[in-house]
Amino acid sequence: MQVTVEKPEQGLEHKMTVTFPSGDLNSSVDKRLNEIRRTVKMDGFRPGKVPLKLVKERHGGQVKQEVMGDVLQKAFYDAVDQEGLNVAGFPMFEDLNDADGEVKFTARFEVYPDITLPDFSKIEIESIKAEVTDKDVQNMITRLREQRMAWKPANGNKKAKMGEQVMIDFVGKIDGELFDGGSAENAPLELGSGRMIPGFEDQIVGMKKGEEKVIEVTFPEDYHAENLKGKTATFDITVHSVMTKVLPEIDEEFVASFGVEDGTEASLTKEIKASMEKELERAVENKNRAAVLEALQEAVEVALPKALVEQEAKTLMNRAKQNLQQQGMNVDDIPMGIEQFEEEAQNRVKLGLVLGDIIKANNIEASDDDVNAYIADQASSYEDPSEVIDWYAKSPGATSEVRAILVENKVAAHILSEAKVTEVSKKFDEVITPAT
Secondary structure (H helix, E strand, O other): OEEEEEOOOOOOEEEEEEEEEHHHHHHHHHHHHHHHHOOOOOOOOOOOOOOHHHHHHHHHHHHHHHHHHHHHHHHHHHHHHHHOOOEEEEEEEEEEEEEOOEEEEEEEEEEOOOOOOOOHHHOEEEEEEOOOOHHHHHHHHHHHHHHOOEEEEOOOOOOOOOOOEEEEEEEEEEOOEEEEEEEEEEEEEEOOOOOOOOOOOOOOOOOOOOOEEEEEEEOOOOOOOHHHOOOEEEEEEEEEEEEEEEOOOOOHHHHHOOOOOOOOHHHHHHHHHHHHHHHHHHHHHHHHHHHHHHHHHHHOOOOOOHHHHHHHHHHHHHHHHHHHHHOOOOHHHOOOOHHHHHHHHHHHHHHHHHHHHHHHHHOOOOOHHHHHHHHHHHHOOOOOHHHHHHHHHOOHHHHHHHHHHHHHHHHHHHHHOOOEEEEEEOOHHHHHOOOO
């Protein structure tokens, strides 16, 4: 087999010309025809007794085409091994010629780029540090109580405030005429909820039980009802009651509802704090890993194989379509092309290539014990951890994702150990529910 390779001055695409004796191809064709001959049916002949010449006349062209594809693939990858090339994606064959006792073809393909890893000590990274405070725990308990709160009518002539609920009648008019959907009776409305159009709830603040008032508001230009867009309307408001939030007491019944067997507030506080600390630890780890990977991407310049980027973009697009279908949407109604995912695909391919080199250079891996410990930790948050562990055991894909996460964590830890790290303290809510 003769091989010549043309390497580009720039870029990753190579051109390879391969020549080999056609006898290799012909022997493979004859072998395949003999296999077909055993089962082929032809009038006048018993199965397996059809002359090879007739089989060749009827099926020779198709078989040669099929075998040619297999032979070209094998010849190409044998040549790649011979030349020590690292092919990225799939080759494109062209200029095929089968004559004068030899087969000659040209293949165009990309190779993986050579990556120069950066000096990690020069990478600057902000690392998050956070802890769960007693105030964070009390805020969480308050949220849990608010999830089970009830509305209680206020006494006397209390004026309605934001965050309180009013029971109202309202009658809407435009140019003195009623309009569809503009009236309701005994409608509960939490002030500040944003349920009504801008200005509506603000003008009810300060009203008392039994009070009547006429307010004026303007419908937004982007309002969903075409006939109301930009229109100014008046609403006759009657307040029937003002109600305030009543939070449940932290009694034995409330505590037990969260699975705390002894029913004490101290035990509830302890369990909530432990859960918050675990959640915070995971979030900090994820954010610090993301910060390292982002800094790593910025520190490395690398040419990307177009074939890998295109393949990754297609994968991202197909995943997006599947998510939309799971939401009950018809993806045929949504214009979508791989160009929409190209930037993300480029970032993912680049990061994958760089991480691969770092992992190889530092022999980084996640052991089975690491994976099992991670899964056990995740499962501990569920009512029946064994079910979660069993699910992972039956889901090789999910287990592979866990292994990939752990390897990325180890890469991030390795880079952090050498990089210029600035530690930034953040509160629990800033890490778990960052401002948008």
